[in-house]
Amino acid sequence: MAKLSLRHVRNFFFLLSFGVLVFAGGYETAKIRLGKSESPIVRKFSGNSGEGAVTAADFSKFWEVWKRLENSYVDPSKLDYAKMTWGSMQGLAQSLDDPYTQYLPPKENKQANEDLSGAFFGVGIELGYKDGTLAVVSPITGSPADKASVKPGDLILHIKDEKKNVDLDTRGMTLPTAVTHIRGERGTPVILTMYHDGAPKSYDVTIVRDEIVVPSVELKFIEKNGKKIAHLELHKFGGRTDKEWLQKVAEIVSAKPAGVVLDLRNNPGGYLDGAVFVTSEFLASGVVVKQEGRKNSETYNVDRKGNLTSIPLVVLVNKGSASASEITAGALQDNKRAEIVGEQSFGKGTVQEVQELADGSSLHVTVAKWVLPSGRWIGKEGITPDLKIEDDIETKDLDEQLDRAIETLLK
Numbered sequence: 001m002a003k004l005s006l007r008h009v010r011n012f013f014f015l016l017s018f019g020v021l022v023f024a025g026g027y028e029t030a031k032i033r034l035g036k037s038e039s040p041i042v043r044k045f046s047g048n049s050g051e052g053a054v055t056a057a058d059f060s061k062f063w064e065v066w067k068r069l070e071n072s073y074v075d076p077s078k079l080d081y082a083k084m085t086w087g088s089m090q091g092l093a094q095s096l097d098d099p100y101t102q103y104l105p106p107k108e109n110k111q112a113n114e115d116l117s118g119a120f121f122g123v124g125i126e127l128g129y130k131d132g133t134l135a136v137v138s139p140i141t142g143s144p145a146d147k148a149s150v151k152p153g154d155l156i157l158h159i160k161d162e163k164k165n166v167d168l169d170t171r172g173m174t175l176p177t178a179v180t181h182i183r184g185e186r187g188t189p190v191i192l193t194m195y196h197d198g199a200p201k202s203y204d205v206t207i208v209r210d211e212i213v214v215p216s217v218e219l220k221f222i223e224k225n226g227k228k229i230a231h232l233e234l235h236k237f238g239g240r241t242d243k244e245w246l247q248k249v250a251e252i253v254s255a256k257p258a259g260v261v262l263d264l265r266n267n268p269g270g271y272l273d274g275a276v277f278v279t280s281e282f283l284a285s286g287v288v289v290k291q292e293g294r295k296n297s298e299t300y301n302v303d304r305k306g307n308l309t310s311i312p313l314v315v316l317v318n319k320g321s322a323s324a325s326e327i328t329a330g331a332l333q334d335n336k337r338a339e340i341v342g343e344q345s346f347g348k349g350t351v352q353e354v355q356e357l358a359d360g361s362s363l364h365v366t367v368a369k370w371v372l373p374s375g376r377w378i379g380k381e382g383i384t385p386d387l388k389i390e391d392d393i394e395t396k397d398l399d400e401q402l403d404r405a406i407e408t409l410l411k
Helices: 060-072 081-094 106-112 175-182 241-255 272-280 324-334 400-409
Strands: 014-016 027-031 102-104 118-122 125-130 133-139 155-161 166-169 189-195 203-208 210-214 217-224 227-234 259-263 287-293 297-301 313-317 339-342 350-356 362-371
Touching: 060 081, 081 102, 081 362, 102 106, 102 175, 106 175, 125 175, 155 175, 175 189, 217 241, 227 241, 227 400, 241 272, 259 400, 272 287, 272 324, 287 324, 313 324, 313 400, 324 339, 339 400
Parallel strands: 027 350, 227 259, 259 313, 313 339
Antiparallel strands: 014 125, 102 362, 118 210, 125 133, 133 155, 155 166, 155 189, 189 203, 217 227, 287 297, 287 362, 350 362
């Protein structure tokens, strides 16, 4: 397969808003041409795997089960050959026990290719897995989920939607399936059974879907002890982030603050080139991240001249900081450019290659992992802050993590 351009690498998380947004931490998109098959049923779904093709698989068992279902199932009208084929592909991917390696049928793949920017309808949750269980990566600020006090790291155990006739446990549920059940029309409710770490038991949360507007970058200036601090919030590494980022950086350069707090809390990631672009704003040179694959590895270095390479810098992270945001925080930490303040990050450190198939479906395959300049792997453990500060959910009007970050800058 030909080498893919950096602009096509993106992470894999699902934004439960109007549709599905797939982003953060490592996707390479590619197209593969499908081969032909002697069977008319699977002709348009069969691929020619080329090098490394498996020759020992006994597909006669597959066809035996297929024919038994075809001949014996009580309701022949339910035998949708396309869905049966897609289900077989999904089972093949699921057999690897990797939640990020998935086969997406055409409809789900179309949802997954929704743009990373704009307005959407939904609950405003970025979704991933924690130890194999469906989990909240982060709620979008101001979204219905945020207003319902959904927190990063909360587990989603059950989904119920009476209007859609959905009443399902999430055990073994794929991300696309979860998204399909949770998303819906504006103004309609969905009931999520959740578990928060430390809670005595699970609980139900009713969330009414609404319009979700996802900003990329926000900037505020905070006066403290007679000094000006730039609070630069990066909510995602989306398609328009670079342009918005440069506008905010120009404001910072003009204001000449005493320091910058780069706030990556609840940032689920996005495009890899966005992570390299942002990191390059603060580093004069050096390695940003390494991609280690099955056969090859690739190193991504600082790729432009930044405007904030010498200004004092603190980076904020929490449980909702994932993938591309972990790459940025980890690179700045390993290059000793910034002190990291906050909580342990999410821990999404694998790369998925998206292979688009001719029928509109796609295969998402884990092909590599992200490794920080020091050799640390982001996966599972995530980024450990230099200064650990937990967010006190009882003090809604205070931001202890931001306050400590500013104090650190002013030392």
